[in-house]
Amino acid sequence: MFTEDEYIQLSALQHYVFCPRQCGLIHVEDVWHENVFTVRGDILHEKVDTDTYETRGTLKTVRGLRIHSTRLGIVGRADVVEFRKPTNADGSPDVMPVEFKAGQPKDDLSDKVQLCAQALCLEEMMNTQVKRGAFFYGKIRRRVQVEIDDGLRKQTEEIIAAVHEIVSQKKVPAAQYEKKCRNCSLLDICMPKAMNEKKLKGHMNELYVP
Numbered sequence: 407m408f409t410e411d412e413y414i415q416l417s418a419l420q421h422y423v424f425c426p427r428q429c430g431l432i433h434v435e436d437v438w439h440e441n442v443f444t445v446r447g448d449i450l451h452e453k454v455d456t457d458t459y460e461t462r463g464t465l466k467t468v469r470g471l472r473i474h475s476t477r478l479g480i481v482g483r484a485d486v487v488e489f490r491k492p493t494n495a496d497g498s499p500d501v502m503p504v505e506f507k508a509g510q511p512k513d514d515l516s517d518k519v520q521l522c523a524q525a526l527c528l529e530e531m532m533n534t535q536v537k538r539g540a541f542f543y544g545k546i547r548r549r550v551q552v553e554i555d556d557g558l559r560k561q562t563e564e565i566i567a568a569v570h571e572i573v574s575q576k577k578v579p580a581a582q583y584e585k586k587c588r589n590c591s592l593l594d595i596c597m598p599k600a601m602n603e604k605k606l607k608g609h610m611n612e613l614y615v616p
């Protein structure tokens with residue numbers, strides 16, 4: 407069980423999947439910098455995070471719900487949580503988180519991990535089992551459903567543990583320049599190419615020590 411001051415933000419999981427160093431810079435060093443991708447995401451979330459709910463027939467939709475897990479030490483906000491009737495066979499609530507994304511489905515795990523972490527929070531808070539979640543992607547204007555299966559749960563819990571390690575040890579991972587760095591909002595601050603060159607220079611110096 408984690409105490410509240412040990413909680414990490416759900417957003418840290420996505421940052422970690424994108425780049426462990428980015429996660430460390432944001433969640434240990436408190437560095438943040440907007441770029442076109444982060445601004446697009448914020449605009450979409452502003453439209454969703456309204457702390458409201460509505461009921462239509464058997465479906466209740468809650469927006470901007472605060473969620474957490476004491477077992478995993480995570481906290482955040484779910485864009486939308488849908489509650490359906492009838493409830494599950496055991497009487498527990500039928501719950502589904504829905505995340506809004508500005509772009510389109512990604513090949514990497516980042517979005518799915520965030521959604522699964524939301525499902526794990528909702529399970530603990532509502533004593534139920536969340537079997538599925540969904541994304542609404544702004545670019546393709548379509549909803550995509552995701553199964554919260556055992557494999558995804560395991561990967562998500564491993565990533566949560568890795569982020570806790572970075573944050574509790576206050577250890578920002580070293581930079582490694584890759585193609586994705588060109589889309590990183592922290593590129594100018596991180597300077598991964600310069601760090602690589604510095605490392606290379608260090609190795610060269612070691613090799614030529616008389």
Ligand code: SF4
Nearest residue numbers: 425428587590593596
């Ligand atoms: S610039 Fe590259 S190495 Fe640095 S934080 Fe961004 S993705 Fe990670």
